[in-house]
Amino acid sequence: MNDHYRLVIIGAGPAGLAAATVAADHGVETALLDEQPAPGGQIFRAIESAPDKRARQLGPEYRRGEKLVSAFRHSSARYYPDTQVWSLSADREIGLNHRQQAQVISADQVLLANGAFERPVPFPGWTLPGVMNAGAGQILFKGSGIVPADGVVLAGSGPLLLLLAWQYLRAGVKVRAVLDTISRSNYLKALPWLPKALMVHHHITQGLRYQQTLRLAGVELHNGISDLQAHGSESLETISYRHKGSKHRLKTDSLLIHFGVIPNIHLSQAAGCNHYWHARQQCWRPELDLWGSSSIDGILVAGDGGGIGGARTAEHAGRIAAFQVLHNLGVISQRERDREAARDRKWMKADLRIRPFLEKLFSIPDSMLRIPHDNAIVCRCEEVTAGEIRSAIAEGHGDSNQVKFLTRCGMGPCQGRQCAQAVAQIVADKTSLPMKKSTQFRVRPPLKPLTLGQLASLYPDEPE
Amino acid sequence: MFKRLDESPRQTVTVIINGHHVVVPEGESVAAAVLAENIGFTRTTPVNNQPRAPFCMMGVCFDCLMVIDGVPNQQACMVQVRDGMRIERQHGSGV
Numbered sequence: 001m002n003d004h005y006r007l008v009i010i011g012a013g014p015a016g017l018a019a020a021t022v023a024a025d026h027g028v029e030t031a032l033l034d035e036q037p038a039p040g041g042q043i044f045r046a047i048e049s050a051p052d053k054r055a056r057q058l059g060p061e062y063r064r065g066e067k068l069v070s071a072f073r074h075s076s077a078r079y080y081p082d083t084q085v086w087s088l089s090a091d092r093e094i095g096l097n098h099r100q101q102a103q104v105i106s107a108d109q110v111l112l113a114n115g116a117f118e119r120p121v122p123f124p125g126w127t128l129p130g131v132m133n134a135g136a137g138q139i140l141f142k143g144s145g146i147v148p149a150d151g152v153v154l155a156g157s158g159p160l161l162l163l164l165a166w167q168y169l170r171a172g173v174k175v176r177a178v179l180d181t182i183s184r185s186n187y188l189k190a191l192p193w194l195p196k197a198l199m200v201h202h203h204i205t206q207g208l209r210y211q212q213t214l215r216l217a218g219v220e221l222h223n224g225i226s227d228l229q230a231h232g233s234e235s236l237e238t239i240s241y242r243h244k245g246s247k248h249r250l251k252t253d254s255l256l257i258h259f260g261v262i263p264n265i266h267l268s269q270a271a272g273c274n275h276y277w278h279a280r281q282q283c284w285r286p287e288l289d290l291w292g293s294s295s296i297d298g299i300l301v302a303g304d305g306g307g308i309g310g311a312r313t314a315e316h317a318g319r320i321a322a323f324q325v326l327h328n329l330g331v332i333s334q335r336e337r338d339r340e341a342a343r344d345r346k347w348m349k350a351d352l353r354i355r356p357f358l359e360k361l362f363s364i365p366d367s368m369l370r371i372p373h374d375n376a377i378v379c380r381c382e383e384v385t386a387g388e389i390r391s392a393i394a395e396g397h398g399d400s401n402q403v404k405f406l407t408r409c410g411m412g413p414c415q416g417r418q419c420a421q422a423v424a425q426i427v428a429d430k431t432s433l434p435m436k437k438s439t440q441f442r443v444r445p446p447l448k449p450l451t452l453g454q455l456a457s458l459y460p461d462e463p464e
Numbered sequence: 465m466f467k468r469l470d471e472s473p474r475q476t477v478t479v480i481i482n483g484h485h486v487v488v489p490e491g492e493s494v495a496a497a498v499l500a501e502n503i504g505f506t507r508t509t510p511v512n513n514q515p516r517a518p519f520c521m522m523g524v525c526f527d528c529l530m531v532i533d534g535v536p537n538q539q540a541c542m543v544q545v546r547d548g549m550r551i552e553r554q555h556g557s558g559v
Contacts, residue, residue: 035542037544042522049491051472054469054471084542117520127516127519127527129504129505129515129516129517130517131519132517132519132521133519133520133521135521135522136518136519136521136522139522140466140496140499143493143496144468144492144493144496144500145468145469146466146467146468146499147467147469148465148466148467149465149466149467171469172469234504234505234515253465254466264524380525380527381526382511383511383514412526413526413537414524414525417525418524
């Protein structure tokens with residue numbers, strides 16, 4: 001790997017692949033860094049290696065990734081898989097581990113395309129073996145052809161629950177139940193956005209088709225569930241939840257949960273980019289202009305890392321950001337940038353029409369986000385419960401970072417990725433402050449574990 | 465519990481999971497390999513000694529930490545299986 005590139009892109013999902021292809025095709029020296037061993041991101045994971053039968057079971061949207069990856073492979077962009085980025089500074093210095101070897105490189109332009117991860121929503125028992133993210137279940141399916149044994153329960157909120165249940169059915173897995181938290185009030189709040197969403201009605205008809213297929217296969221589908229809990233001693237044995245006023249219990253050894261996805265903002269936070277709370281998406285997002293430029297010169301963000309829009313939008317956003325990069329580097333004029341990006345802009349706008357409807361429909365209830373059960377573990381690493389966090393706040397620590405110092409919440413190996421938002425929401429609830437006024441954990445490098453040996457290897461020939 | 469779909473055979477490697485030799489497809493993650501073996505928990509926590517297993521499968525939650533070839537605190541979901549690899553449960557902080 002060189003010490004310097006004109007453009008470094010981080011993340012090989014739809015946004016990163018599309019951007020790298022455009023930039024390289026315009027003759028810009030481009031390096032694409034990615035943590036995974038193969039391109040595609042989480043959405044198109046293992047797209048080059050999944051056997052045909054598995055790819056068919058996953059459905060036509062998955063196979064769209066083949067074209068994207070193939071165009072990237074044919075471009076002149078340099079590709080560095082198995083690469084973890086552990087720091088990014090405002091002057092575009094990037095600390096990374098490539099195949100266990102540490103290195104610091106720099107770039108004229110940096111495009112963050114590192115996507116999203118599943119929103120962590122603490123509830124009692126969610127740390128038990130046997131409870132896993134639904135997206136994680138899908139990664140096992142895509143990457144390894146591993147699926148739950150019969151009787152799996154899917155719970156939470158969002159389109160992924162239905163999609164995954166449908167994919168499992170196609171692979172012959174018996175799904176016991178799909179339990180969604182969406183309530184009558186969600187439908188009412190989503191209703192005003194329905195006409196706009198119907199302009200891209202294929203998303204909605206597809207969802208209805210999934211539901212019908214699942215019902216016909218005997219899968220229990222329940223909306224409006226609450227008070228989800230997982231029980232067991234060494235691993236999951238039963239789950240319980242409330243539905244229509246009464247308490248239910250189901251025996252299962254496998255629960256896959258999903259509460260939507262949130263942008264992975266660790267790198268843009270580390271660089272010092274401005275962020276804001278997006279109420280409808282219930283998450284923090286970096287401040288971006290129409291081209292994906294952040295508040296820091298030469299650092300851009302495209303795809304779900306900049307706000308949740310899904311795979312198709314990410315692809316368009318990746319190309320749009322790439323045209324801005326080309327303009328920043330003096331390769332194309334402003335007029336050429338505008339002309340080149342026009343088509344992607346049009347398609348992206350159309351694709352995004354469904355989003356406000358989905359966001360309102362699948363919005364996570366406050367009872368789960370702001371007031372988790374006292375004995376729910378919020379920080380999975382340091383094992384700090386919601387009750388302990390509330391005690392800290394009651395003692396006068398009315399800020400996420402104060403809670404962190406007092407309880408160690410957010411100081412474990414995941415560095416607060418899994419609890420930052422939950423802590424901020426509990427703080428906001430207890431102090432009656434709006435989320436837009438809440439503070440985020442301060443993020444410091446290394447963002448990924450780095451051994452002393454790797455750190456020392458950065459300076460191999462340093463004289464005594 | 466997890467199972468493998470019946471797919472046409474690919475290249476395989478042999479790994480040693482908690483002392484047992486297991487044949488797994490080449491190229492998959494250690495976390496996938498141990499989940500398919502249904503070994504239950506993959507680590508215990510350092511604070512309260514509680515059982516845990518892989519949770520996010522994409523490198524963000526750090527719940528899948530295991531001892532791989534004698535080195536503790538390895539993210540099992542981010543490491544690919546290699547022939548002869550020794551994979552063990554991690555107890556507490558692993559050190």
